[in-house]
Amino acid sequence: MRIGIVGCGTIGTSIAKELEKEERVTAILLYDRKQDTASKVEAMLKKAKAVKTLEELVEGVDLVVEAASHTAARDVLPLALGARKDIVVMSTGALVDTVFKDEMVALARKKGCKIYLPSGAVCGIDGLKAASEGTLNSVDLISVKHPKAFEGNRYVKEKGINLDAISEPTVLYKGPAAEAVRYFPRNINIAATISLAGLGFDRTTVTIIADPSAIENVHKIVANGDFGTLRIELYNKPSKKNPSTSYIAVLSAVSTGKKIVGNVWTGI
DSSP states (O other), X not given: OEEEEEOOSHHHHHHHHHHTTOTXXXXXXXXXXXXXXXXXXXXXXXXXXXXXXXXXXHHTOSEEEEOSOHHHHHHHHHHHHHTTOEEEESOGGGGGSHHHHHHHHHHHHHHTOOEEOOOTXXXXXXXXXXXXXXXXXXXXXXXEEOGGGGTTOHHHHHTTOOGGGOOSOEEEEEEEHHHHHHHOTTTOHHHHHHHHHTTOTTTEEEXXXXXXXXXXXXXEEEEEETTEEEEEEEEEOBOSSOTTSBXXXXXXXXXXXXXHHSSOOOOO
């Protein structure tokens, strides 16, 4: 199997390194908008080759893995599906646009291919998805991260929030997941994943908190429905290379890639 990875940051690099070890993976094509970044990853691996365009990557692989950004996901999804290629989407927030999401689902159905959405930094997606088959009344997410995880965020700047001045847990946002995903595209893909598995973007409530004492990324999920109540608390260590990303999100991406390449699926 030939794998194409879009985005050579923390997640993309980890996927490339791990999948190269898989016997069934014969080639890995790499694309990053910063060509030097892709070239550096290419130099680390034996099966990898950096390419200059998304079109070249899609044409040369069997499976596409997006590990870059919402913008990249919106660019590569129609290309991959149009070429009848399965695709893994890490930037699930790109699907907050329901028109775009529906178009991509319809295109995948028409072309006979699949869109894979990894669980990322959250656990319990299988339970939430099962609960949504019945009556699901509410889904709430509270995410707590260190202020450094929000550096450079446009919403924070527009609100005039001084991250360096935060000395106690501070709510940066509370409202529907639809807006949370738009305002915090680098921090809250977990909200998109939960929304897609449960009540949707408008009915899922998200609270984002910056806490200077946080040494882990904390996610608390509470869902209620006719199945009962689901409560999940996650204390995720940030990735050492990217504090805005939980390390388990990196591992989730690697696990998803290995599952697709392999023959045994657990927990579906």
